[in-house]
Amino acid sequence: MTQKWDVVIIGGGLAGFVAANYLTRNNLSILVLEKGKKVGGRARTDQIHQQYFNLGPHALYKKGKAMSILEELTIQVPGKSPQLGGVLVKDHLEYTAPFTPLGLLTTGLLNWKERIEWANTLLKVISIHTEKLEKQTFEQWVQQTTDSANIQSLLYLLGRLATYCHAPDQASAKIIVSHLKTVLNGVLYLDHGWQTIIDQLHNKAVVSGVQIETHKRVKHIAPLEQDSFKLILSNDEEIFGKNVICTTGPHELQHMLGEKSNFSFTKMKPVKGATFDVALTQLPNPKKLFAMDIQHPLYFSVHSNYARLSAEGKSAVMHVFKYHHPDEKIDEKKVKNELEQFLEKIQPGWKNYEITSRFIPQIIVNQRLPQIGDEQILQCSKQGIPGLYIAGDWASPDFILAEGAVSSAKQAAEEIMKREKS
Numbered sequence: 001m002t003q004k005w006d007v008v009i010i011g012g013g014l015a016g017f018v019a020a021n022y023l024t025r026n027n028l029s030i031l032v033l034e035k036g037k038k039v040g041g042r043a044r045t046d047q048i049h050q051q052y053f054n055l056g057p058h059a060l061y062k063k064g065k066a067m068s069i070l071e072e073l074t075i076q077v078p079g080k081s082p083q084l085g086g087v088l089v090k091d092h093l094e095y096t097a098p099f100t101p102l103g104l105l106t107t108g109l110l111n112w113k114e115r116i117e118w119a120n121t122l123l124k125v126i127s128i129h130t131e132k133l134e135k136q137t138f139e140q141w142v143q144q145t146t147d148s149a150n151i152q153s154l155l156y157l158l159g160r161l162a163t164y165c166h167a168p169d170q171a172s173a174k175i176i177v178s179h180l181k182t183v184l185n186g187v188l189y190l191d192h193g194w195q196t197i198i199d200q201l202h203n204k205a206v207v208s209g210v211q212i213e214t215h216k217r218v219k220h221i222a223p224l225e226q227d228s229f230k231l232i233l234s235n236d237e238e239i240f241g242k243n244v245i246c247t248t249g250p251h252e253l254q255h256m257l258g259e260k261s262n263f264s265f266t267k268m269k270p271v272k273g274a275t276f277d278v279a280l281t282q283l284p285n286p287k288k289l290f291a292m293d294i295q296h297p298l299y300f301s302v303h304s305n306y307a308r309l310s311a312e313g314k315s316a317v318m319h320v321f322k323y324h325h326p327d328e329k330i331d332e333k334k335v336k337n338e339l340e341q342f343l344e345k346i347q348p349g350w351k352n353y354e355i356t357s358r359f360i361p362q363i364i365v366n367q368r369l370p371q372i373g374d375e376q377i378l379q380c381s382k383q384g385i386p387g388l389y390i391a392g393d394w395a396s397p398d399f400i401l402a403e404g405a406v407s408s409a410k411q412a413a414e415e416i417m418k419r420e421k422s
Contacts, residue, residue, distance in 0.1 A: 004240040005031045007416060008231060010218050010256075011247030013041020014194075014402060015391040015409040017201035019245050021073050022413035024208035026420060031239065032210060033231075035217040039202055041247075042364070043402075045193030049279070049356040050311035052193040056275035056363055057301060057319035059187035060194075061179075065399060066406040075200045079190040080306035086290030088157070089298075089345065097290070098154070109294075114148055121151060125180055133173040135372060138165075141173035153294050158183075163400060164271050164365040166297045166323035175370035175400060182403070189307035221246070221256045223385055243419070245412045247392045247405075249367035263381050268374075268394065269326040271366040276320040276339040279309075280353040283316045291346045297323035298342045315355055318343075324362070326369050332361040366401055368394030389415060 007023055009016045012034030023030050038044060046053050060067060060077060070077060084099040088109060095109035104115055124145070133141055142155045156168055162183040165171045190196055206212065217234040221244060224230055231239040246253050250265030257263055283302065291300040303309055304317035320339045324330060336359050343350055368374065375397040381390060389412035396404035396411075 008241035012039035014043045015247040015405040018409035019413045032212045033216040040198040043194040045195035051279035052309045053277045063185040066402040090294040130178040136173040138176040139168035191308040272324040274322040278357040279355040
């Protein structure tokens with residue numbers, strides 16, 4: 001007889017495994033289908049020449065929603081917090097970043113009046129009720145907050161740093177500012193990368209009886225009349241489930257449901273960036289561990305100073321990143337050159353110490369650029385098909401990134417457990 005699973009989870013990434021681990025508490029039969037050959041999704045870590053490379057720069061908010069849920073699942077997150085210092089680049093000049101009391105006092109970027117205003121602006125961010133911002137774009141909020149071009153630039157820069165979103169004219173102020181509030185409480189860089197989270201979630205799921213299958217791409221989700229689903233895989237294999245949690249991106253889900261579905265995610269745009277991940281035997285300039293460009297969407301950070309990211313623990317592992325605007329056309333050669341030049345500016349002569357590097361010109365950082373009105377779209381989709389649940393970095397109306405993935409996964413699992421009990 002064909003087995004009918006209580007829950008089929010599409011996607012073996014962070015959201016899929018968090019949902020699976022919550023569902024195991026209710027003794028349900030659970031199947032996880034992962035299209036790739038390895039689980040982890042964008043939270044996986046690749047080991048290249050004994051260096052641990054995340055897919056671009058990853059940081060876990062110390063006091064965020066994801067951290068509290070991972071703690072609830074008894075997941076260990078070994079690593080340290082980076083210091084808040086660093087340099088900011090403007091017009092080819094370097095300035096001390098005004099992100100610490102000392103940085104604020106010593107930076108040449110701001111005059112005295114701007115320093116006082118910047119300190120007050122950060123206090124405002126910490127205390128603001130973000131619900132008040134739901135009808136504003138991030139750009140509108142920034143322009144209302146300050147007339148100073150320098151302080152506006154700093155807010156846009158921090159917005160990029162906290163969310164990877166480089167579209168202040170389109171992004172929701174509510175989401176960007178709420179993530180900004182969280183990031184100001186500090187972040188963690190994880191030993192051996194984010195794979196440490198995935199491995200623990202995966203192992204707990206397996207021990208609890210969750211079935212995990214890789215190389216299984218779902219091409220169609222067909223709701224059946226008797227309150228269940230038939231999933232058709234790319235090899236035409238059929239799988240039956242009472243409940244389905246889909247953790248793919250919105251466009252992939254819409255494609256699986258076909259034209260008849262009342263889901264409409266066409267307006268959703270992904271957040272993208274380019275990453276240049278580099279391991280060196282040593283840093284040419286050991287004092288420079290963090291830098292961002294004020295006028296261009298560029299980022300540099302040495303993650304290995306705070307987390308163990310190589311087998312022997314001695315090399316310097318860093319990420320150079322460009323935040324893409326969602327509407328721009330990407331010239332891969334030009335982008336790589338930009339990233340290499342930025343790295344050369346911060347760490348001159350880095351090529352002499354290179355162990356290995358990897359360039360990814362277009363990486364999806366988050367499946368949804370958070371825009372005003374997304375809450376209504378997500379609310380409608382949740383009421384769309386009984387028994388079908390969505391989870392992932394795009395599926396929460398209040399969060400993106402790991403915050404969105406983990407919180408929406410927990411919510412989907414709780415809704416299924418409630419449905420199974422009724």
